[in-house]
Amino acid sequence: TIGNFGLGVRYGRQEFTDGPSNLVSQKDNNxxxxxxxxxxxxxxxGDVRADIFDFKQVTLGTQGLSDDVADDKTRFSGATFGLVLANSATRKVFLDPFAWRERNDSLKWGRVTGREVRNYYGARLWGSLDRLTLDWTVDHQSGTFAGHDISAWNAFIAQTYVIDPKHWKPKVGIHFDFGEGGGSYGSGTLHVAKAPFAGTIAY
Structure with missing residues (x-):
């Protein structure tokens, strides 16, 4: 802690989950x-935070204690921010914008294996407004794959509403996930949306 600032740095092998779980997760179901x-x-x-990072994926081996190594053919870097929009007894709302870059030198789409550089630009809005709980994430992805442009969208929308705030507190909710696709076998723009390392199951 320095004055009103809380600062930190971590280097080495680690788990990273600072972003929407639909896009980055430690995969705790595995x-x-x-x-x-x-x-x-x-x-x-105060009500603002920033997280910057630069990682390589870790390739897991089966030969002993020293065979889990950083993969030089991959890179995941960027920044995630956090803003407190409301923080009271009945309203707690947060906005987390992010800008990431992911590189994989041997990714396969369709019948082609090549170098992909993908940029993620988006934000997560989440929290609660009285009886309403919401968790919305939208991101656009751009970049290039084997000489082709990338343009794709993701949207993860979930919200619940407490019908009766007393007694058993029953809720109704809607959960909607969207990921754009197309272009994997074509010669034009790749429209397949992806996640760096998201959870493999959704609740």
């Missing part, structure tokens, strides 16, 4: 969690 290797630094003051 026996072995997803891990990355690299640098992460963060800062927070």
């Amino acid at each position: 026996t072995i969690h997803t891990s990355v290797q690299g640098l992460r630094a963060w800062g927070q003051t």
Whole structure:
């Protein structure tokens, strides 16, 4: 802690979950969690925080204690921010914008294996407004794959409403996930949306 700022830095093998779980997750439903290797630094003051990072994916081996190595053919870097929009007894709302870059030198789409550089630009709006709980994430993805442009969208929309705030507190809710697709077998723009390392199941 320095004055009104909380600062931190972490280097080495670690788990990273600072973003929407639909896009980044440690995959805690699996026996072995997803891990990355690299640098992460963060800062927070008042109602604003920032997290910057630069990682490589970790390839898991089966030959012993020293065979889980950082994959130089991959890179995941960027920044995630956090803004407190409301923080009271009945309203707690947060906005988390993010800008990420992911590189994979040997990714396969359709029949082609090549280098992909993908940029993620989006935000997560989440929290509660009295009886309403919401969790919305939207992102656009751009970049290139094997000489082709990338343009794709993701949207993850979930909200619940408490019908009766007393007694058993029953809720009704809507959960909607959208991921754009197309272009994997064509010669034009790739429209397939993806996630760096999201959870493999949704609740």
